[in-house]
Amino acid sequence: MSREPSIPAMGDAVSGRERSSPAAVGSARFRRIMGHYPTGVTIVTAVGRDGTPVGLTANSVTSVSLDPPLVLVCVSEKSSSLGAILANGAFAVNILGAGAAATAVRFAEGRRTDRFDDVAFTVKEGGGPVLEGAVAWMTCGLYRTFEAGDHVILVGKVNDGEAAGGDPLVFVRGRYEDLTTAGDRPGSGHCDGLLQPPGDQ
Ligand SMILES: Cc1cc2nc3c(=O)[nH]c(=O)nc-3n(C[C@H](O)[C@H](O)[C@H](O)COP(=O)(O)O)c2cc1C
Secondary structure, X not given: OOOOOOOOOOOOOOHHHHHHOOOOOOHHHHHXXXXXXXXXXXXXXXXXXXXXXXXXXXXXXXXXXXXXXXXXXXXXXXXXXXXXXXHHOEEEEEEXXXXXXXXXXXXXXXXXXXXXXXXXXXXXXXXXXXXXXXXXXXXXXXXXXXXXXXXXXXXXXXXXXXXOOOOEEXXXXXXXXXXXXXHHOOXXXXXXXXXXXXXXX
16 A cells, blocks of 8 residues: 655654654764765845845855746855845845855855955845856845754745856865866766756746
8 A cells, every 4th residue: 555655844844754863964074975066156145224235155055946936045044144134035146157266265254344345246126236247146035934954044036137157166075166177078068958948038
């Protein structure tokens, strides 16, 4: 007799399984494991109540849904930017280009108030600061939030965005890399079907 798997209610912890699961892996090992999963690098920005721009380096950005277009980012509950993002109800995701490792470092350093000094940006309504030179960006209205461990999952509905193009910055095994040679490798190439579904603008 087959039994339907029970699906927990949205946002609920899977309490039974959580209790019976073995001890969690340590955070250093978890970081090392996840470090082998290459990601892009973004600066997630918003505007504070007093109009001050805030932003942090984040690589936990993932697309969630196409219709409506949803994206998520996991932000530490210790983040000094989190309050402004939640209060603003909107944020922007800036995808950094290959030459922008210094920007990623600047926006990852703790409690810096000078992150936006010498950085050219435009504040987009319904989002946050969009950084000049980003290879792509999107503005998002806050759609849902979920508490998850020591992070908050922010799901944003994408209102606007553009891909200016150019090679993205990549983060893997704790290092910033770029993709400048990837197009020359055998087997590499674009998959236009994935980039642009038929009928999409
Ligand atoms: C490559 C990289 C990716 C990061 N990704 C995230 C992330 O997804 N979420 C997060 O909360 N912090 C992330 N961080 C750490 C934050 O950038 C860092 O803690 C920053 O100081 C937070 O700034 P804030 O406290 O002013 O918001 C990342 C750091 C690096 C270097």
